Amino acid sequence: MQVKIEKVFTIDAPSASAWQFLxxxxxxAGCMPGAEITEQVDDNNYKGSVKVKIGPATAAFKGDIEIKxxxxxxxxxxxxxxxxxxxxxxxxxxxxxxxxxxxxxGKCELVGNAAVTVNGKMASLGGRMMTQVSDQILKQxxxxxxxxxMAMGDGAAAEAAASKAAEQPKELxxxxxxxxxxxGFFKGLFGKK
Amino acid sequence: MAxxxxxxxxxxxxxxxxxxxxxxxxxxxxxxKGNYVDDIKMPGMVFGDFVRSPHAHARIKGINKEKALALPxxxxxxxxxxxxxxxxxWMPTLAGDKQAVLxxxxxxxxxxxxxxxxxxxRYIAADATELVEVEYEPLPAIVDPxxxxxxxxxxxxxxxxxxxxxGQGKRxxxxxxxxWDVGDKEATERxxxxxxxxxxxxxLNHRVHPSPLETCGCVASFDKVNNKLTVWLTSQAPxxxxxxxxxxxxxxxxxxxxxxxxxxxxxxxxxxxxxxYVVSIVASIVLGVPVKWIEDRIENxxxxxxxxxxxxEGELAADKEGNIKAMRVNVLADHGAFNSHAQPTKWPAGLxxxxxxxxxxxxxxxxxxxxxxxxxxxxxxxxxxxxxTEAVYVIERMMDVLAQKLEMDPAELRIKxxxxxxxxxxxxxxxxxxxxxxxxxxxxxxxxxxxxxxLRKEQAEKKARGEIMGIGISTFTEIVGAGPSKACDVLxxxxxxxxxxxxxxxxxxxARMGTITQGQGHATTYAQxxxxxxxxxxxxxxxxxxxxDTAPYGLGTYGSRSTPVAGAAxxxxxxxxxxxxxKIAAHLLEVSENDLEWxxxxxxxxxxxxxxxxxxxxxxxxxxxxxxGMEMGLETVDYYDPxxxxxxxxxxxTVVDIDKYTGExxxxxxxxxxDCGTRINPMIxxxxxHGGLNEGFAVAMGQELPFDEDGNLLGNTFMDYxxxxxxxxxxxxxDYTVTPSPHHPMGAKGVAESPHVxxxxxxxxxxxxxxxQFGITHVDMPHNAFRVWKTLHELNLDKD
Numbered sequence: 001m002q003v004k005i006e007k008v009f010t011i012d013a014p015s016a017s018a019w020q021f022l023x024x025x026x027x028x029a030g031c032m033p034g035a036e037i038t039e040q041v042d043d044n045n046y047k048g049s050v051k052v053k054i055g056p057a058t059a060a061f062k063g064d065i066e067i068k069x070x071x072x073x074x075x076x077x078x079x080x081x082x083x084x085x086x087x088x089x090x091x092x093x094x095x096x097x098x099x100x101x102x103x104x105x106g107k108c109e110l111v112g113n114a115a116v117t118v119n120g121k122m123a124s125l126g127g128r129m130m131t132q133v134s135d136q137i138l139k140q141x142x143x144x145x146x147x148x149x150m151a152m153g154d155g156a157a158a159e160a161a162a163s164k165a166a167e168q169p170k171e172l173x174x175x176x177x178x179x180x181x182x183x184g185f186f187k188g189l190f191g192k193k
Numbered sequence: 194m195a196x197x198x199x200x201x202x203x204x205x206x207x208x209x210x211x212x213x214x215x216x217x218x219x220x221x222x223x224x225x226k227g228n229y230v231d232d233i234k235m236p237g238m239v240f241g242d243f244v245r246s247p248h249a250h251a252r253i254k255g256i257n258k259e260k261a262l263a264l265p266x267x268x269x270x271x272x273x274x275x276x277x278x279x280x281x282x283w284m285p286t287l288a289g290d291k292q293a294v295l296x297x298x299x300x301x302x303x304x305x306x307x308x309x310x311x312x313x314x315r316y317i318a319a320d321a322t323e324l325v326e327v328e329y330e331p332l333p334a335i336v337d338p339x340x341x342x343x344x345x346x347x348x349x350x351x352x353x354x355x356x357x358x359x360g361q362g363k364r365x366x367x368x369x370x371x372x373w374d375v376g377d378k379e380a381t382e383r384x385x386x387x388x389x390x391x392x393x394x395x396x397l398n399h400r401v402h403p404s405p406l407e408t409c410g411c412v413a414s415f416d417k418v419n420n421k422l423t424v425w426l427t428s429q430a431p432x433x434x435x436x437x438x439x440x441x442x443x444x445x446x447x448x449x450x451x452x453x454x455x456x457x458x459x460x461x462x463x464x465x466x467x468x469x470y471v472v473s474i475v476a477s478i479v480l481g482v483p484v485k486w487i488e489d490r491i492e493n494x495x496x497x498x499x500x501x502x503x504x505x506e507g508e509l510a511a512d513k514e515g516n517i518k519a520m521r522v523n524v525l526a527d528h529g530a531f532n533s534h535a536q537p538t539k540w541p542a543g544l545x546x547x548x549x550x551x552x553x554x555x556x557x558x559x560x561x562x563x564x565x566x567x568x569x570x571x572x573x574x575x576x577x578x579x580x581x582t583e584a585v586y587v588i589e590r591m592m593d594v595l596a597q598k599l600e601m602d603p604a605e606l607r608i609k610x611x612x613x614x615x616x617x618x619x620x621x622x623x624x625x626x627x628x629x630x631x632x633x634x635x636x637x638x639x640x641x642x643x644x645x646x647x648l649r650k651e652q653a654e655k656k657a658r659g660e661i662m663g664i665g666i667s668t669f670t671e672i673v674g675a676g677p678s679k680a681c682d683v684l685x686x687x688x689x690x691x692x693x694x695x696x697x698x699x700x701x702x703x704a705r706m707g708t709i710t711q712g713q714g715h716a717t718t719y720a721q722x723x724x725x726x727x728x729x730x731x732x733x734x735x736x737x738x739x740x741x742d743t744a745p746y747g748l749g750t751y752g753s754r755s756t757p758v759a760g761a762a763x764x765x766x767x768x769x770x771x772x773x774x775x776k777i778a779a780h781l782l783e784v785s786e787n788d789l790e791w792x793x794x795x796x797x798x799x800x801x802x803x804x805x806x807x808x809x810x811x812x813x814x815x816x817x818x819x820x821x822g823m824e825m826g827l828e829t830v831d832y833y834d835p836x837x838x839x840x841x842x843x844x845x846x847t848v849v850d851i852d853k854y855t856g857e858x859x860x861x862x863x864x865x866x867x868d869c870g871t872r873i874n875p876m877i878x879x880x881x882x883h884g885g886l887n888e889g890f891a892v893a894m895g896q897e898l899p900f901d902e903d904g905n906l907l908g909n910t911f912m913d914y915x916x917x918x919x920x921x922x923x924x925x926x927x928d929y930t931v932t933p934s935p936h937h938p939m940g941a942k943g944v945a946e947s948p949h950v951x952x953x954x955x956x957x958x959x960x961x962x963x964x965x966q967f968g969i970t971h972v973d974m975p976h977n978a979f980r981v982w983k984t985l986h987e988l989n990l991d992k993d
Contacts, residue, residue, distance in 0.1 A: 001901040087323040089247050091331070119331070120247025120303070123905035124495075 249904025289360015407457025543579025665959025674757025707747010728794025856982025
């Protein structure tokens with residue numbers, strides 16, 4: 001099962017800072033809630049893990065991240081993450097193309113296009129929630145990314161962003177996540193014409 | 194002298210054929226005293242649980258058992274490599290193919306069995322399955338069977354990629370299983386070329402699952418000292434399982450005992466042999482302790498056989514007046530990753546060729562191609578005879594499609610084309626001999642009961658008011674009671690069935706059959722047959738089935754075959770006993786046996802009505818005073834090979850009201866007339882009809898096994914898979930006619946499956962009938978609210 005997601009995050013920082021941060025693979029991975037890079041294999045290959053906690057159950061994914069390309073002219077990063085949960089019942093992959101562009105008023109935008117594929121139990125049981133769940137994960141990712149970039153600047157705003165970035169949850173908290181999904185679902189239900 | 198009234202009174206006391214006797218098995222079920230496979234507990238018993246594939250198609254790069262084996266309580270972890278030395282990592286299927294017992298180098302469907310963990314405790318086994326590390330290399334999966342035979346399609350079965358055939362004739366692609374056709378292709382083509390009117394419609398009998406309340410499972414217990422293997426198994430066919438187990442394991446058949454205890458519903462799901470059974474048996478033989486394996490609901494829905502998945506294209510040719518000249522059907526059958534189709538050996542598409550239905554169609558041709566896809570194997574007959582639901586669906590839908598084209602009422606078109614009563618026995622264009630039927634009388638009774646004309650008038654008035662109503666008709670003929678051994682066998686064993694009757698000295702009876710009840714009420718029905726034939730009250734007759742050590746060999750219960758086949762054997766066995774009883778009575782009364790006549794429960798001397806011997810008196814004498822040269826005792830066994838199938842039929846009409854804003858269809862009325870020949874227990878028949886209608890409702894209106902494009906199964910829990918409860922179930926109105934089968938010794942035809950087979954097109958015709966008013970010709974099942982709404986939305990009907 002595959003969903004394609006396109007997201008645009010506005011960051012109150014110059015695009016050069018955002019591009020600089022985008023090339024820090026460990027830093028970017030760290031913006032993904034619950035994710036971390038555990039090993040750098042070579043220039044373009046990393047090993048990583050993601051933990052998801054849903055109530056009392058914890059699911060842990062382990063996988064590989066491959067940098068498919070970094071294009072400085074376009075300020076674009078292309079990476080592929082593939083992994084399987086350690087219980088062997090599900091697998092997932094994400095093909096992500098992200099780039100930075102200038103925005104209005106000295107701000108910039110991070111644009112992400114992701115194709116997320118899940119297989120196994122997660123697809124069978126959670127398939128219908130995939131779009132919403134992926135959406136929520138990316139929302140948290142965007143917020144963390146923005147905080148990290150803003151923290152590279154100076155002043156009170158940067159300090160606040162830095163402390164927010166430091167506080168970000170160390171695992172993907174699916175309770176909060178589910179709440180976001182539920183709220184999103186109802187907004188979608190009643191908000192659209 | 195015995196009066197008619199007095200005879201009648203004695204007859205009523207027997208509670209025999211025709212009596213709505215309460216089911217003898219129910220007191221134990223309603224008190225929770227049933228004994229199912231999962232109730233079996235044995236000393237030292239261990240438990241198996243499967244490690245299953247998350248991928249629909251992948252190569253297995255390695256399996257690491259170490260962590261699982263390290264968990265305290267884990268006894269063993271078995272993989273294909275462990276079964277290889279015994280040559281049991283693959284098993285033969287009923288359809289002549291083979292199926293992986295545990296995935297051998299690759300997996301070909303999601304949830305496929307990869308390894309079995311055996312542990313001292315069910316929970317430890319479940320925990321340990323998550324510790325078995327399997328490394329996969331995912332491969333592209335085939336989900337849509339229409340792409341299976343593409344040039345660049347991935348090869349699903351490398352093990353048979355180059356084989357010319359996989360048990361069912363020549364193939365033309367590595368993912369092709371068989372081509373099977375029947376009828377006169379050229380004559381049909383000519384009829385279509387010459388026809389004034391032709392119609393053609395593609396339709397899908399979607400993939401569903403019988404989902405019995407009890408899932409599949411077994412307890413295998415191998416006694417090393419005596420080389421005796423006992424297996425409690427959820428099986429609809431324990432004897433054929435015994436033969437298969439003996440052939441596979443090398444244990445002599447006399448040392449294999451298969452016991453089907455109480456079975457919580459089968460509906461075709463429990464006919465096959467599944468990997469769980471095989472691995473449990475192997476594990477018990479290897480470990481020397483009893484091994485229990487019970488699958489959970491997700492496993493049952495995901496892997497343990499599916500039903501249908503027939504992608505059909507129906508065609509009819511007719512003249513302008515609506516006289517049908519020819520029928521043609523092309524089918525693409527999705528059989529999943531292994532051809533584990535439930536079928537009599539020579540019938541790769543089952544009895545699909547009954548697709549000319551209740552109509553006198555002079556020329557016909559049907560072609561079925563079976564292909565592999567990356568889905569679970571199966572193709573079981575879900576509450577129907579082999580592929581009869583698919584056949585009935587295509588003809589009953591096509592009748593409505595043709596009626597639309599001719600601008601003729603679908604009821605009128607049916608009446609015009611029904612086989613006439615005087616045409617029976619009727620030879621169908623596709624080779625069947627219909628035994629008996631009176632379709633006109635049955636249909637007229639239903640039309641009158643529902644005021645068909647009034648309904649059509651109401652429908653037109655509602656349309657004018659902006660309301661949507663649909664009327665569904667189904668006038669179906671089934672083919673059940675497989676079957677004559679000249680036509681049908683399973684792995685070479687003819688599809689006969691059997692009954693053994695033993696009359697005790699005090700006149701009570703124990704009888705055993707080769708069938709096995711799963712809720713059909715055999716303990717009651719068979720007893721009623723014997724009661725009528727032998728004059729012993731049915732309450733004093735015990736029926737025992739399902740233990741291969743005691744019951745005579747039979748092919749089991751599916752395809753509505755118990756009454757047509759084992760029921761006939763029961764009648765014949767009883768009649769053999771009655772003939773012996775007549776000789777004993779003649780001896781006791783010192784008259785010639787020709788001077789005796791049978792009267793309900795006794796033999797009476799003709800012309801001397803006070804001289805009688807009751808069956809009970811005769812039973813006592815059978816053990817102490819028999820004629821010279823006669824064996825003592827009163828028992829016999831009969832193996833019945835039916836001369837033909839039976840052809841029960843029915844006429845159903847349903848009325849649905851559709852909420853145009855939500856697509857919700859409410860079943861306002863469902864009128865079902867069934868003709869199953871002689872009726873043994875009308876109350877049990879009604880219960881069976883209720884159950885069949887309910888499952889038909891389920892399939893037509895909601896049940897579905899959907900897959901995403903990668904082969905992930907998206908509906909394998911009861912959260913998604915539709916199971917109608919009393920909330921959703923419509924009210925059923927039942928009726929009947931009686932047209933006995935001329936070749937069955939009692940005239941009975943079988944009934945449990947007709948309502949499933951007949952109601953699915955009835956519901957579907959109703960929804961389509963509603964939409965046909967707005968120019969639609971056909972929409973596929975399941976007709977859940979969302980799908981109906983989508984059509985209404987496309988038609989712009991969901992707004993005021």
